[in-house]
Amino acid sequence: MINKYILHITPHLGGGVGRVLLNYLSKVKENLSFTHRVACLEYANESALDVAKDIGLMLSDKMAGKEQQLLKMIAEADIVLIHWWNHPLLYDFLVRTQLPPCRLVMWSHTSGFCPPYVFTEKILQYPDIFVFTTPASFETKEVQNLSDEQKKILRVVWSTGGVEHVKSIKPKKHPGFNIGYIGTVDYAKLHPNFLNICNKVNIPDVKFIVCGGPSEKEIKKEANELGIAEKFYFTGLVLDITEYLSIFDIFGYPLAPYHYGTCDQVLAESMAAAVVPVVLQNRMEKYMVKDGITGIVAKSENDYIQAIQTLYNNKILRDSLSQNAREYAVKIFSIDKMMRKLEAIFKEVLAISKTHKKWNIAKKSNEISAKDIFLESLGDYGEDFVYYCNAKSEDEKIKAMKRIIKFNELAIWKADTRGTVHHYNSFFPDDEYLSFWSRLMRDVEFNKKDKACKKNPLKQFRIEAIERAKSYQNNKALQEAQQNFMEQIVKAKYAYNFFWLGVPVIQAPQDLQAWQEIIWEVKPDLIIETGIAYGGSLIFNASMLAILEVCGEIEKGDVLGIDIEIRPHNKEAILAHPFSNKITMFEGSSIDKEIVRKVTDFAKRKKRVLVCLDSNHTHDHVLAELRAYTPLVSIGSYCVVGDTGIEDLPVGTTSDRPWGKGNNPKTAVWKFLKENNNFEIDKIIESKLILTGSPDGYLKRIK
Numbered sequence: 001m002i003n004k005y006i007l008h009i010t011p012h013l014g015g016g017v018g019r020v021l022l023n024y025l026s027k028v029k030e031n032l033s034f035t036h037r038v039a040c041l042e043y044a045n046e047s048a049l050d051v052a053k054d055i056g057l058m059l060s061d062k063m064a065g066k067e068q069q070l071l072k073m074i075a076e077a078d079i080v081l082i083h084w085w086n087h088p089l090l091y092d093f094l095v096r097t098q099l100p101p102c103r104l105v106m107w108s109h110t111s112g113f114c115p116p117y118v119f120t121e122k123i124l125q126y127p128d129i130f131v132f133t134t135p136a137s138f139e140t141k142e143v144q145n146l147s148d149e150q151k152k153i154l155r156v157v158w159s160t161g162g163v164e165h166v167k168s169i170k171p172k173k174h175p176g177f178n179i180g181y182i183g184t185v186d187y188a189k190l191h192p193n194f195l196n197i198c199n200k201v202n203i204p205d206v207k208f209i210v211c212g213g214p215s216e217k218e219i220k221k222e223a224n225e226l227g228i229a230e231k232f233y234f235t236g237l238v239l240d241i242t243e244y245l246s247i248f249d250i251f252g253y254p255l256a257p258y259h260y261g262t263c264d265q266v267l268a269e270s271m272a273a274a275v276v277p278v279v280l281q282n283r284m285e286k287y288m289v290k291d292g293i294t295g296i297v298a299k300s301e302n303d304y305i306q307a308i309q310t311l312y313n314n315k316i317l318r319d320s321l322s323q324n325a326r327e328y329a330v331k332i333f334s335i336d337k338m339m340r341k342l343e344a345i346f347k348e349v350l351a352i353s354k355t356h357k358k359w360n361i362a363k364k365s366n367e368i369s370a371k372d373i374f375l376e377s378l379g380d381y382g383e384d385f386v387y388y389c390n391a392k393s394e395d396e397k398i399k400a401m402k403r404i405i406k407f408n409e410l411a412i413w414k415a416d417t418r419g420t421v422h423h424y425n426s427f428f429p430d431d432e433y434l435s436f437w438s439r440l441m442r443d444v445e446f447n448k449k450d451k452a453c454k455k456n457p458l459k460q461f462r463i464e465a466i467e468r469a470k471s472y473q474n475n476k477a478l479q480e481a482q483q484n485f486m487e488q489i490v491k492a493k494y495a496y497n498f499f500w501l502g503v504p505v506i507q508a509p510q511d512l513q514a515w516q517e518i519i520w521e522v523k524p525d526l527i528i529e530t531g532i533a534y535g536g537s538l539i540f541n542a543s544m545l546a547i548l549e550v551c552g553e554i555e556k557g558d559v560l561g562i563d564i565e566i567r568p569h570n571k572e573a574i575l576a577h578p579f580s581n582k583i584t585m586f587e588g589s590s591i592d593k594e595i596v597r598k599v600t601d602f603a604k605r606k607k608r609v610l611v612c613l614d615s616n617h618t619h620d621h622v623l624a625e626l627r628a629y630t631p632l633v634s635i636g637s638y639c640v641v642g643d644t645g646i647e648d649l650p651v652g653t654t655s656d657r658p659w660g661k662g663n664n665p666k667t668a669v670w671k672f673l674k675e676n677n678n679f680e681i682d683k684i685i686e687s688k689l690i691l692t693g694s695p696d697g698y699l700k701r702i703k
Contacts, residue, residue, distance in 0.1 A: 004350065007077035008038045009070075011087035013061070014045035016265050017109050019161040021083065022051045024342075027162070027335055029055050034346065037077075039063045039070055041089040043678070046600065046631040064089045067097065075100040079346055082106045082127070085260075086116050086419025088370075088427040091377045094126070096365045101354035105345060107131040109159060110260045111284055112140045114412065116419035117260040119143065120379030122360050125150060128352050129345060133159035133262035136283035142379070157342055159263045162335030163272035165242070167326060171274075172246045176205035177312055180248030180275065182241055182266040185234070186215040187411035188418060189261065191254040191280065193301060195219070198252070199228045200305050203312045208252065211235045211244055214635050217523070236523075236607045237634070241266070245273040250311055250318075251295075253279045254304055258410050260418070263288065263333070271295065271329035274322040278307045294325040370428030377419060385421075385437065401440060408441055417703055426677070426703075469688035482690050483648065490649060495693065498536075501543060503573060505536025507642075510689040512540060514698070515640070518685075519544040519610065522637045525554045526606035528599060530590040530625055531615035531642070532563035535574040535583075541612075542579035559583045560602055562590045563615065590615050591624040600632065608634045614642030617659040622668035630672075630679065633701045639679065641665045641697035648695065666696050678703050 008021065025036050038044075038052070040061040052059040063070045070093075074080050080102045084090065106127040110117040111134055119142040124130055135156050137143065143154065179201070184190065191197065198208045208231055210216065216234040223229045238244065251270035255261065261284045268288070270277055277295035279285035291297035296311070298304035311318045331337075361368065361376065371389070375382045384407075388400035407413040417423050425431070425438040472478055489495075495508050505512070519527075519541070527541045538561045545557025559582055566587050574580055584602070588595040590613075603609050609632045613625045622641065633639050644666035646659060654660045673679065682698040 003032060004034050004078040004346070005076065006034050006036050006079045006081060006346065007073055008036060008081050008083060009063075009074075009090075010038065010040055010083040011085065011090045012042040012044065013038065013040045013048040013059070014043070016161075017083060017085075017159075018045070018048050019265060020109075020159050022048060022055075022057075023161040023335060024338065025057055026051070026055045028339060029057070031343075033343075037073070039073060041087070041093060064093065067093075071097070071100055074102050077102065079349055080104050084108050084123070085110045086118070086377050088373065088419075088424045091373050092370075092427075095359045095361060095373050095376050096368055099357040101356055103128055103349045103352055103354055104357055105129045105131060105349055107133065107157070107159070108137065109133055109262060111262045112137050112142065113283060114258040114260060114410070115378055115381035115407075116412070116423075118379065118381050120376075121145070122376070122379065124154075126357060126359070127153070128355075129153050129155055129349055131345065132156045134284055134287055136287050137262070139283065155345055157338055157345070158333060160268055160333040160335055160338050161265050163268050163329050163333050164335070166245060166269045166273040167330050169242055169246050169273040174247045176207050177203050177249050178207050178209055178247050179250045179252040179308065180209045180211070180244055180270075181252055182211040182238075182244065182270070183253075183264065184214075185210055185212040185219060186415070187219075187256065188415045189255055189259045189412075190219075191256050191301075192411060194254060195223055195226060195228065195232075197254055197301050197304060198231065199226070201308050202305075203309060206231065208232045209235065209244060209248065211238045211241065213237045217521075238607065239605065241269065242273075245270065245275055248273075248275045250308060251275045251277040252308060253277055253285070254301075255280060255282055255285070256411065257282055258412060259284070260412070268329050268333035271325035272333065274326040276311060276318055276321045276325055278304060278311070280304055290324075290328065293321070294328045295321055369433075370424060370431035371433035373428075374421065374424040374434060377424075385433075388437075389433065404437060404440060413441065465688065466684055469684050472687045472690065473683065478690065486645060486691065487649060487653075489691070490645075490653060500536045500540040501577070501579070503536040503539045503577065504534040505540055506533055507537060507540075508691055508693050510691045511693055514685050514689055514692070515540070515612075516544060518638050518640070518698075519548070522608060522610055522634070523548055523553045524606075524608045524610040524634070524637060525557045526560065526603055526609045527557075527612065528560045528562075528603065528609065528629060528632065529612040529614065530562045530629070531613070532561045532566055532570065532574075532585065534570050535561070535577075537612070537614070538574060538583050538585075539577055539579055542582040545582060546579060554608075557582060558602075558606070560599060561585045562595060562599065563587060564589045591621060591628060596628045599629070603632045608637055610634075610637050611639040612642065613639065613665070617643050617646060617657070617665050619659075619663045619665075619668045619671070622665040623671055626668060626672040626676075630676065630699075630701070633679075635701050635703060637701055638682070639699045639701070640694060641669055641699065642694055644669060644694050644697035645692070669696055669699065673699075 037058040041064040044059055044061040084106045104127040112119040119140055130153055213236055216236055220234045223232050271294055277289055279289050279297055281297050281299050286297055289295040289297050296307040298307050375385060384400060384403040391397040391400055412418055413420050421434060421437045425434040428434055495506050498505055538559055541559045548554045548557055566585055586595055586598055611629045611633050630639050646664035647666035651661050679699040679701050681696050682700045685698040686692050686695050
């Protein structure tokens with residue numbers, strides 16, 4: 001066969017789908033029949049970029065803004081493979097754009113049962129071949145309603161990143177009885193009664209080890225409030241799951257009935273590692289786990305609890321299921337098997353002539369709004385939103401609003417991503433319908449939390465503090481006083497008056513207070529700081545991480561400082577300090593490629609990363625730092641940009657420096673946020689501080 005070119009299009013590259021795709025492409029790179037290229041509509045994360053470079057893969061990201069280039073790539077490809085799930089950028093591209101003649105395969109990475117991750121008749125009939133990642137998808141009503149002729153284009157290929165890397169894991173001795181969970185720690189996927197289910201498991205010395213994010217901190221707090229925290233260990237995101245699989249006695253995987261999984265990589269890996277899974281009788285799990293042979297599929301929460309207790313008491317049964325699970329997983333969830341199935345589909349589609357692909361919608365491209373894109377993604381499941389759009393009276397609108405609010409009963413609809421209205425609104429903030437629906441659903445959630453907080457004085461205090469800080473933004477007298485005072489304290493070198501544990505710390509005390517709050521909230525195990533000077537902020541950050549260690553919030557924290565010149569007397573003072581054992585320093589420009597590489601390598605073994613940028617304050621330098629270091633920032637964590645206040649000072653205030661008004665960290669932040677929507681400015685922090693050296697500089701990673 002003559003070498004054929006396959007273009008993979010994916011909303012973004014990272015996480016579970018990223019692992020599957022990159023592992024597959026690593027495996028097939030020697031296959032001379034096909035050449036593969038990847039185009040990401042949004043981002044490819046740093047890890048994906050590294051893998052692509054290592055395997056010589058052509059990878060282009062942020063292609064949503066390069067439509068003509070993407071269409072040219074589609075036209076040139078022999079086969080286009082779209083990795084599909086409900087993502088605003090993917091639907092925006094499909095609904096608005098007529099594709100040039102192409103052979104199109106669409107591979108779904110969701111099961112299709114629960115909105116907003118659902119199939120529609122339009123999406124199922126759009127490609128030449130539609131591939132499911134689980135046989136369970138054939139049970140969806142949308143597939144059932146297709147004619148026999150329409151069903152002819154449907155195929156199924158188990159989606160797997162391979163299990164070869166875990167099949168040789170041997171169990172390690174450990175105290176107690178460990179029930180492990182790896183994956184999404186969020187009630188969008190995790191069973192909403194997870195903590196209570198676990199608490200009812202009656203086993204001596206049981207420990208539930210929960211690996212993953214992004215909501216592990218909130219669920220850990222919930223366990224604390226229930227008084228059962230001692231039963232759980234929340235690790236946060238882990239880079240290497242093998243060390244945990246080796247100490248799991250059982251893989252407890254109780255997922256929500258509305259979860260969107262298809263062929264969960266971690267479930268396949270647990271079986272291949274010979275860790276017996278206990279799951280609930282959801283569609284995906286029924287297809288992946290053979291009840292009583294490779295694990296236990298429980299019919300109810302009580303059956304789930306009983307199954308775990310049975311396995312604890314019956315080691316012979318556990319060992320038998322363990323061996324079966326490993327043999328089955330290695331055979332069924334093999335990446336080689338997936339490769340063979342995909343290659344068969346590629347050969348099949350090559351026999352089809354290329355044709356134009358156009359979304360079935362009556363409107364012209366320039367008439368299609370972001371709201372329309374969202375509704376197209378939901379099909380019949382969007383009827384309540386359509387009812388609101390078509391309402392002819394206030395009563396009809398109120399009725400529609402009540403129906404829309406009911407979506408909040410499912411945790412997935414509260415998510416900022418996953419195809420929810422909040423997700424679409426984040427990409428299309430100017431659409432009045434999306435903005436209203438998002439606000440409507442969030443306000444309901446806020447009111448629920450508000451009622452709960454009134455029963456908890458500490459939570460109520462926090463809410464009052466946030467609302468008070470918000471009010472400062474509209475307090476004209478306070479803002480004018482703040483600006484005048486800032487101008488005076490900059491002239492007086494106010495920030496040069498303070499020490500932290502004996503070392504000069506050139507920061508406003510208010511910003512140190514904010515750092516402390518952020519560090520306690522984020523619980524990073526690595527803080528990266530550009531700009532060292534006397535080293536006071538390095539010592540500050542090291543002391544905060546030491547507190548987290550003492551409180552049991554992290555295992556080991558590190559601070560990494562970078563400076564183009566670390567003066568000998570400063571370095572000597574830092575190394576002599578009691579907290580120096582937590583500090584590593586790199587000397588060189590923070591934007592030098594070799595320094596960036598070293599920092600990236602240092603961060604790879606860390607779970608949660610916080611970044612502070614406070615070195616050269618010119619626009620170009622800070623923008624280069626933002627582009628280099630923000631990919632390392634964990635979701636929910638921050639990149640704090642120092643001295644953004646330079647932009648707000650009178651012209652000439654910093655005339656002795658290469659930076660000033662129009663050329664400073666704040667202008668770099670504004671430019672960066674135009675090209676990167678993974679971050680947003682946390683206005684609440686700067687509002688409550690009133691005096692800060694970092695206005696618009698507290699950047700929170702939201703996705």
